[in-house]
Amino acid sequence: MGLVTPRTLSGFKDRLPKEALAKTYLLNKLSAVFMNFGFVPIETPHLEYADVLVKQGSDEIQKELYRFKDHGGRDVALRFDLTVPLARFVSQYKNEVDLPFKRFAIGNVFRGERAQRGRYREFTQCDFDFIGSDSISCDAEILQVIYASFVGLGIDEFTIWLNHRSILNGICEHCGVLGQKEINIALRIIDKLDKIGKENVGAELQRDLSLSSTQVDNLLEYTSIKQQGDSQSFFQEVSFMAEWNDSLKKGLDDLKALYEVLAPLQMDRDTYRVNFSIARGLGYYTGIVYESTLNALKSIGSVCSGGRYDNLTHTFSKTKMSGVGASIGIDRLLAALEELEILHKKATSARALIVCMDKTYFGYAHTLAESFRRSKVPIEVYPEISKLKKQFSYAHTKGHEFVIVIGENEFSTKTLTLKNMTSGMQIDNISFLKALTLIQEEEEEEMKI
Amino acid sequence: MGLVTPRTLSGFKDRLPKEALAKTYLLNKLSAVFMNFGFVPIETPHLEYADVLVKQGSDEIQKELYRFKDHGGRDVALRFDLTVPLARFVSQYKNEVDLPFKRFAIGNVFRGERAQRGRYREFTQCDFDFIGSDSISCDAEILQVIYASFVGLGIDEFTIWLNHRSILNGICEHCGVLGQKEINIALRIIDKLDKIGKENVGAELQRDLSLSSTQVDNLLEYTSIKQQGDSQSFFQEVSFMAEWNDSLKKGLDDLKALYEVLAPLQMDRDTYRVNFSIARGLGYYTGIVYESTLNALKSIGSVCSGGRYDNLTHTFSKTKMSGVGASIGIDRLLAALEELEILHKKATSARALIVCMDKTYFGYAHTLAESFRRSKVPIEVYPEISKLKKQFSYAHTKGHEFVIVIGENEFSTKTLTLKNMTSGMQIDNISFLKALTLIQEEEEEEMKI
Numbered sequence: 066m067g068l069v070t071p072r073t074l075s076g077f078k079d080r081l082p083k084e085a086l087a088k089t090y091l092l093n094k095l096s097a098v099f100m101n102f103g104f105v106p107i108e109t110p111h112l113e114y115a116d117v118l119v120k121q122g123s124d125e126i127q128k129e130l131y132r133f134k135d136h137g138g139r140d141v142a143l144r145f146d147l148t149v150p151l152a153r154f155v156s157q158y159k160n161e162v163d164l165p166f167k168r169f170a171i172g173n174v175f176r177g178e179r180a181q182r183g184r185y186r187e188f189t190q191c192d193f194d195f196i197g198s199d200s201i202s203c204d205a206e207i208l209q210v211i212y213a214s215f216v217g218l219g220i221d222e223f224t225i226w227l228n229h230r231s232i233l234n235g236i237c238e239h240c241g242v243l244g245q246k247e248i249n250i251a252l253r254i255i256d257k258l259d260k261i262g263k264e265n266v267g268a269e270l271q272r273d274l275s276l277s278s279t280q281v282d283n284l285l286e287y288t289s290i291k292q293q294g295d296s297q298s299f300f301q302e303v304s305f306m307a308e309w310n311d312s313l314k315k316g317l318d319d320l321k322a323l324y325e326v327l328a329p330l331q332m333d334r335d336t337y338r339v340n341f342s343i344a345r346g347l348g349y350y351t352g353i354v355y356e357s358t359l360n361a362l363k364s365i366g367s368v369c370s371g372g373r374y375d376n377l378t379h380t381f382s383k384t385k386m387s388g389v390g391a392s393i394g395i396d397r398l399l400a401a402l403e404e405l406e407i408l409h410k411k412a413t414s415a416r417a418l419i420v421c422m423d424k425t426y427f428g429y430a431h432t433l434a435e436s437f438r439r440s441k442v443p444i445e446v447y448p449e450i451s452k453l454k455k456q457f458s459y460a461h462t463k464g465h466e467f468v469i470v471i472g473e474n475e476f477s478t479k480t481l482t483l484k485n486m487t488s489g490m491q492i493d494n495i496s497f498l499k500a501l502t503l504i505q506e507e508e509e510e511e512m513k514i
Numbered sequence: 515m516g517l518v519t520p521r522t523l524s525g526f527k528d529r530l531p532k533e534a535l536a537k538t539y540l541l542n543k544l545s546a547v548f549m550n551f552g553f554v555p556i557e558t559p560h561l562e563y564a565d566v567l568v569k570q571g572s573d574e575i576q577k578e579l580y581r582f583k584d585h586g587g588r589d590v591a592l593r594f595d596l597t598v599p600l601a602r603f604v605s606q607y608k609n610e611v612d613l614p615f616k617r618f619a620i621g622n623v624f625r626g627e628r629a630q631r632g633r634y635r636e637f638t639q640c641d642f643d644f645i646g647s648d649s650i651s652c653d654a655e656i657l658q659v660i661y662a663s664f665v666g667l668g669i670d671e672f673t674i675w676l677n678h679r680s681i682l683n684g685i686c687e688h689c690g691v692l693g694q695k696e697i698n699i700a701l702r703i704i705d706k707l708d709k710i711g712k713e714n715v716g717a718e719l720q721r722d723l724s725l726s727s728t729q730v731d732n733l734l735e736y737t738s739i740k741q742q743g744d745s746q747s748f749f750q751e752v753s754f755m756a757e758w759n760d761s762l763k764k765g766l767d768d769l770k771a772l773y774e775v776l777a778p779l780q781m782d783r784d785t786y787r788v789n790f791s792i793a794r795g796l797g798y799y800t801g802i803v804y805e806s807t808l809n810a811l812k813s814i815g816s817v818c819s820g821g822r823y824d825n826l827t828h829t830f831s832k833t834k835m836s837g838v839g840a841s842i843g844i845d846r847l848l849a850a851l852e853e854l855e856i857l858h859k860k861a862t863s864a865r866a867l868i869v870c871m872d873k874t875y876f877g878y879a880h881t882l883a884e885s886f887r888r889s890k891v892p893i894e895v896y897p898e899i900s901k902l903k904k905q906f907s908y909a910h911t912k913g914h915e916f917v918i919v920i921g922e923n924e925f926s927t928k929t930l931t932l933k934n935m936t937s938g939m940q941i942d943n944i945s946f947l948k949a950l951t952l953i954q955e956e957e958e959e960e961m962k963i
Contacts, residue, residue: 069565071606071830073558074590079603080557081610082617089545089555096538101887103864103894106538108529109522110636111560111622112580112592116518131561133582136626141523143561154528157520161530163861163911165897168531173560177585187559195897202876202897209880213887329877330884381520412612415552427651428778431658435779438550438662445552448614448644448651462612 076177076186082412088189088399090409091218092171095191095393098213099169102206104193107168109150111175115142117153117380129176143175147192147392148377155196156381164197171395185396194390196377201319203389204353204373205326211357211369211391212332218398219407222360225336228343229320229353230372235306235313236287236341240280250274255288256344260366263289292339296324299339319353351375352389362401369393411464415445417504418465419481420456422472430471433481433497440501460486467504525626525635531861537638537848539858540667541620544640544842547662548618551655553642556617558599560624564591566602578625592624596641596841597826604645605830613646620844634845643839645826650768652838653802653822654775660806660818660840661781667847668856671809674785675740677792678769678802679821684755684762685736685790689729699723704737705793709815712738741788745773748788768802800824801838811850818842860913864894866953867914868930869905871921879920882930882946889950909935916953 073079080088096106115132119142132142144150147170155162171191178184193210195203208225215223233255237248254269267281276284287306292299300321307314320339327337345354352373359368371391378386402408417437419430430446437444447456453470460468470482480494483503492503522528529537545555564581568591581591593599596619604611620640627633642659644652657674664672682704686697703718716730725733736755741748749770756763769788776786794803801822808817820840827835851857866886868879879895886893896905902919909917919931929943932952941952 068831069829071566071602072563073606074561074563074584074588075586077559077561078557079559079607080555081607082554082556085555085557088557093542093545096542100863101892103862103867103892105531105861105863106529106534107531108527108534108537110526110528112523112526112624112636114521114523117520129585131582131584133580135523135580136578137524139523153520157522158528158530163908167894175561187561198897200873200876200897202873202880202895205876205880206895206897209884326876326880329881331881380518382517412554413552414549414554418552424649424651427649427654427775431651431654431775432778432780435658443550443552445616446651446655448647448649448655459612 074186076184078185078187083410084399086411086414087402087409088395091395091399091402092191094217095214096169096171098210098217099193101213102167102210104167104169104195104210107151107154107170108172109144109147109154109170111143111173112141113144113150113153115140118142118144118149126176129178131175131177144172145176146174147172147190149380151192151194151196152378152386153381155386156378159382165203166196167194168196169193189395191393191395192390194388196386196388196390199387201322201326204319204323207371207389207391208323208327208337208355209330209332211355211371212336214369214393215336215357218402220359220402220405223336223357224338224360225355225357225369226340226343227320227323227337227353227355228340228345229316230351231312231319232306232316232341233288233344235310235316236284238312239306239309240276240283240287242274242276242280242284247274251284252344255284255342258288258342288342290339290341295334296339300324323353345370345372349374355391359401359405362404365397365401367394368398368401413445413463413465415443415463415465417442417444417467417469418447418456418460418463419444419469419471420447420453421450422470423476424450426471426476429476429479433469433471436497437501437504440505442501442504457484457486466507469500523635525633527634527636532859533848535860535863536851536858537844540844540848540851541640543666544663545618545620547659547666548642550662551616551659553616553618553644553659556600556603556619557621558593558596558603558619560592560622561590562593562599562602564589567591567593567598575625578627580624580626593621594625595623596621596639598829600641600643600645601827601835602830604835605827608831614652615645616643617645618642638844640842640844641839643837645837645839646835648836650771650775653768653772656820656838656840657772657776657786657804658779658781660804660820661785663818663842664785664806667851669808669851669854672785672806673787673809674804674806674818675789675792676769676772676786676802676804677789677794678765679800680761680768681765681790682737682793684759684765685733687761688755688758689725689732689736691723691725691729691733696723700733701793704733704791707737707791737791739788739790744783745788749773772802794819794821798823804840808850808854811853814846814850816843817847817850862894862912862914864892864912864914866891866893866916866918867896867905867909867912868893868918868920869896869902870899871902871919872925873899875920875925878925878928882918882920885946886950886953889954891950891953906933906935915956918949 119127126145130142135141173187174190175187233252237251242251250273254266258266263285270276270281307317343356350372354372356367357369369391373389375387376385377388421430434444434446468484475481482493483500484491568576575594579591584590622636623639624636686700691700699722703715707715712734719725719730756766792805799821803821805816806818818840822838824836825834826837870879883893883895917933924930931942932949933940
């Protein structure tokens with residue numbers, strides 16, 4: 066019988082323990098933040114009827130869909146995001162789900178796009194949405210969740226950039242870019258401002274929309290406006306734009322209302338700022354939109370984006386369902402946290418490893434381990450009797466902070482020998498309680514996401 | 515444009531918040547137990563090359579495979595369990611993964627079997643394995659993890675039934691059932707002892723293996739042996755069987771060695787007992803095997819099963835890789851916990867809901883919410899201004915324990931009105947700190963998995 070070569074599909078990825086542990090800590094932390102705000106999980110299948118998924122998807126996504134016939138000849142596909150299943154879910158259970166409805170979902174989605182560095186065909190999405198209310202209180206809460214997520218992950222320096230689709234529409238209107246199609250083209254180009262710079266954006270605007278150079282200059286000038294100082298001065302500075310048209314007035318009023326709700330909170334004012342260039346999700350978002358960047362790693366782009374939409378369920382129902390939500394790019398965030406060195410960097414979840422010099426000590430070793438676990442110290446017992454050197458090397462590779470050795474003397478006196486793997490210090494024949502104190506004192510200072 | 519009917523595929527399932535929350539708490543608890551023992555998560559894709567999956571699968575599983583051609587014409591399939599991907603993983607990363615290797619995996623798997631009540635085509639598996647060591651210390655640790663999982667979930671009354679494949683082989687041999695094929699047929703029938711009873715098992719043994727009635731009686735007698743009292747008496751009682759053949763001697767010796775490691779631990783002795791009828795995973799398990807039942811719900815069968823195997827990676831490598839592991843049936847366990855009434859039964863993760871009588875109070879409401887969250891009280895702000903009756907009904911349906919009302923008086927005096935949704939008691943115009951104390955005092959007694 067021939068052997069099968071163990072391999073993964075191109076564009077698909079395994080996660081080894083170190084990376085999978087970091088991801089587990091990250092997702093646990095995020096879920097805890099969401100649940101603290103009363104967001105609840107829901108679960109939908111990975112596989113759906115293809116027509117449930119494709120109607121709402123863009124043409125590009127249709128091409129990337131993993132679509133096939135199942136055993137019953139049904140036309141099925143793997144989900145490509147968590148938003149379409151959410152729309153299907155709230156339409157299907159409209160009688161069971163009390164509005165307003167706050168849900169989060171963390172799950173894998175599939176897109177058969179051309180494989181390229183850093184892009185995977187199966188990847189994890191993390192979405193949270195507040196559905197069924199137009200209140201600014203929801204927008205304010207989504208922003209608080211983003212804020213609490215970053216702070217919870219140990220990220221101090223970040224910026225949530227805010228804008229409003231009506232502001233963009235109003236600027237376009239004022240500059241003579243009329244018609245939704247033209248506006249969308251303009252916004253898609255302006256969205257690249259941070260990536261390709263003013264000059265290239267200007268050239269593209271001129272080329273694709275045949276605008277005059279004055280029009281282009283105006284568009285660039287107004288969409289380049291960013292809040293620098295406090296919000297009150299900012300809204301005063303741009304108040305003249307509210308006079309231009311209803312769109313601009315509406316957008317600025319909404320942002321001001323948002324800032325009023327946020328004002329008394331203990332959120333660092335510097336972390337959220339208005340930026341008229343943020344466009345996001347053409348044709349989907351209709352109100353306040355946002356992107357978030359890490360100040361120390363601006364180049365990686367937005368790690369959390371979202372906004373308000375007014376018709377989530379249009380594929381499934383004639384009743385409009387509005388909401389506001391955001392999505393955290395888990396893979397991008399993990400990469401960023403690794404670069405910022407605030408990631409759990411070990412291949413084990415245990416702080417200590419117990420090694421035995423003889424197999425008759427296993428019972429004692431497991432009793433010790435049991436006591437450590439009751440005192441909230443994750444610990445494991447090395448299951449083989451082998452050379453100490455090999456066992457220490459195992460602990461070193463996996464990242465245990467301590468090794469506990471049980472030899473003849475330790476076994477007979479019901480003590481243990483404790484070695485601190487960082488300092489190299491070893492203390493012989495101490496009691497369990499003494500060891501526990503030493504281990505607890507060394508409780509890792511470094512962030513454990 | 516026609517509307518799409520929102521629906522799921524037959525055999526696939528959505529989870530509404532109440533159920534999804536309970537599942538989230540359950541999986542968080544289990545992960546914490548696994549990590550406490552130094553088991554680390556790994557992640558493999560949902561989609562694999564079909565030949566990676568099918569070679570190891572049984573014929574039945576091949577028929578149930580969701581298999582199709584991807585965009586590049588590759589023959590791909592959705593995973594049907596987490597064991598084959600594990601075997602692929604440890605073969606592929608044999609140089610990166612330090613042995614012994616302890617991993618857990620919680621993930622969805624897919625089987626296109628005929629849809630029937632309580633069986634789904636996509637379901638969640640939860641596996642933990644200790645690979646690359648034959649030491650009895652590993653078997654002991656897997657049992658401790660099962661024990662800690664049940665205790666952690668608030669289940670007091672459970673039994674882990676232990677057996678050894680060599681004991682079953684030895685009994686068959688002694689009764690004159692020879693040849694692995696015959697033994698496997700016999701074991702498959704004996705495995706149904708608890709379900710269909712002695713009489714039916716006897717009839718099937720006679721029919722399928724043409725055994726004499728003495729042979730059948732002997733087989734039934736020996737496989738019906740269960741440990742009733744303490745282990746020492748038990749092993750003494752069955753010691754005569756060790757004389758029959760090497761298989762029986764080996765099986766009993768291994769179980770005795772396991773009990774020696776477990777003896778000094780603070781595990782309730784009644785929770786693990788030898789049972790010679792447990793067969794499990796024919797052709798896969800080769801050593802100690804186990805099943806776990808809930809004493810109050812024996813009828814639902816085993817909620818956690820596993821055992822020792824000697825050749826995990828035979829599809830991928832000529833090098834044998836042994837290990838021991840177990841699998842928790844998440845859906846079955848959730849159903850059991852619901853029946854035992856030890857499940858989180860609410861549609862919200864928040865303990866309290868803040869409602870405002872006017873939208874100018876939202877800033878104050880969110881400030882209060884922020885303070886409660888800092889004091890570890892999950893809380894949410896109702897985003898609309900509506901009738902109190904509607905808001906109380908929302909809190910009642912979702913399961914909030916408290917409603918906090920902010921009216922004109924509360925807003926101007928920076929106080930709040932607190933209503934206990936269980937007792938109905940309402941206290942007007944109290945301070946944040948007073949409310950916090952009252953909420954903390956009422957910290958739910960009921961188990962929150």
